[in-house]
Amino acid sequence: MLSEKDLELQKHLLEAYPYVTERPGSADHASVDVPADKALEFARALRDVEGFAAIQECCGCDWGVDASPRFSAIWHLYNYDKHLYVRMNVYAPDNAKPEVPSMCPIWAGANWHEREAYDLVGVRFAGHPDLRRIMMWDAYPYHPLRKDFPLAGVEVPFPDADTVAQTGVKVMPAPQNGGPFVSGCGHTLRTSEPFGRDQEWRENNRKG
Amino acid sequence: MSSTNTEVGYNSKIEGGVVVTKLDAALNWIRSHSVWPMPMGLACCAIEFMSASCSRFDISRFGMEVTRFSPRQADCMIVAGTVTYKMAEAVRRIYDQMAEPKWVVAMGACASSGGMFRSYSTLQGVDRIIPVDVYISGCPTRPEALFDGLMALQEMIAKEPALRLLKRERPVKPLYFS
Numbered sequence: 001m002l003s004e005k006d007l008e009l010q011k012h013l014l015e016a017y018p019y020v021t022e023r024p025g026s027a028d029h030a031s032v033d034v035p036a037d038k039a040l041e042f043a044r045a046l047r048d049v050e051g052f053a054a055i056q057e058c059c060g061c062d063w064g065v066d067a068s069p070r071f072s073a074i075w076h077l078y079n080y081d082k083h084l085y086v087r088m089n090v091y092a093p094d095n096a097k098p099e100v101p102s103m104c105p106i107w108a109g110a111n112w113h114e115r116e117a118y119d120l121v122g123v124r125f126a127g128h129p130d131l132r133r134i135m136m137w138d139a140y141p142y143h144p145l146r147k148d149f150p151l152a153g154v155e156v157p158f159p160d161a162d163t164v165a166q167t168g169v170k171v172m173p174a175p176q177n178g179g180p181f182v183s184g185c186g187h188t189l190r191t192s193e194p195f196g197r198d199q200e201w202r203e204n205n206r207k208g
Numbered sequence: 209m210s211s212t213n214t215e216v217g218y219n220s221k222i223e224g225g226v227v228v229t230k231l232d233a234a235l236n237w238i239r240s241h242s243v244w245p246m247p248m249g250l251a252c253c254a255i256e257f258m259s260a261s262c263s264r265f266d267i268s269r270f271g272m273e274v275t276r277f278s279p280r281q282a283d284c285m286i287v288a289g290t291v292t293y294k295m296a297e298a299v300r301r302i303y304d305q306m307a308e309p310k311w312v313v314a315m316g317a318c319a320s321s322g323g324m325f326r327s328y329s330t331l332q333g334v335d336r337i338i339p340v341d342v343y344i345s346g347c348p349t350r351p352e353a354l355f356d357g358l359m360a361l362q363e364m365i366a367k368e369p370a371l372r373l374l375k376r377e378r379p380v381k382p383l384y385f386s
């Protein structure tokens with residue numbers, strides 16, 4: 001539920017910045033959609049006029065293989081004086097080469113968050129001072145948190161040539177053994193414990 | 209390992225104090241009781257290693273408390289934690305920097321087999337890049353289990369043909385997974 005303060009902020013933002021649209025369904029804080037070409041302008045106003053001095057996080061999102069627009073980047077910003085959050089969502093206009101403006105010029109703290117979003121989801125941030133991978137190694141060819149990437153991974157060369165020369169190791173898809181394991185939200189431990197999606201491998205499941 | 213042999217006597221005054229043993233056994237006895245571990249702490253299991261090395265569990269009771277954080281000064285690498293592909297390169301390099309004789313302990317499910325991280329980023333067991341001598345189960349491994357594993361390692365060391373290996377014939381240990 002949005003509190004009164006949040007609702008008030010949301011209303012104010014929608015009125016003061018006409019290019020901004022409401023993001024329906026937010027369960028906690030004021031939440032807005034901003035077109036990519038206005039994002040920097042809006043962000044600057046958020047910081048300088050509305051007092052959102054702190055960036056809390058930035059994440060990339062893949063809304064599904066068939067969704068269009070497919071990718072967006074989401075920033076969470078905080079106002080120290082009024083104790084308010086706002087969530088800013090920017091859809092990338094191009095599905096094939098998703099790109100949104102970087103918020104590093106406004107909040108320097110966005111730097112590593114945006115690198116992570118770029119690394120794992122593959123949203124590029126235009127104007128980022130140092131857009132390199134941060135989690136996976138530099139030569140990794142995929143963006144593993146995209147919806148069409150398998151959890152187990154795919155076979156690619158191991159990043160270090162020395163290690164390969166000595167051991168012949170490869171980056172291999174991980175064995176799933178009945179996974180991925182998910183926890184249900186049952187009431188007893190028995191039903192909420194993690195269980196494998198695929199139960200075929202169990203001994204007591206005789207294969208036909 | 210030893211026996212007091214009263215027949216070896218070149219000086220009757222110290223006769224009873226002479227101990228006869230094999231050089232191998234003596235070397236191994238020394239080695240196995242002065243294991244200098246290097247914690248390759250990569251994730252939560254490393255926290256358990258810390259508790260194992262502190263006063264409550266006290267790893268020094270078993271003669272392996274001289275934890276060194278430099279591979280040059282250590283002879284037992286304890287891989288404690290999740291080995292990602294990105295980190296695997298560093299683990300192998302550090303292993304290569306350790307002087308022989310050296311041993312490797314895979315501490316916990318992650319280091320032994322990838323553990324619960326069956327995903328694109330995690331090496332499925334550190335034995336794919338370095339030869340592991342002892343695997344310890346647990347997520348995380350309890351300190352008692354770690355000691356059990358390290359004592360198993362001590363037993364292994366005690367059985368090594370130390371002299372033969374000293375003469376630089378030490379074979380490159382095979383990878384158990386390849």
Ligand code: SF4
Binds near residue numbers: 252254290317323
């Ligand atoms: S085995 Fe468990 S406790 Fe140990 S590093 Fe892996 S996840 Fe952490």
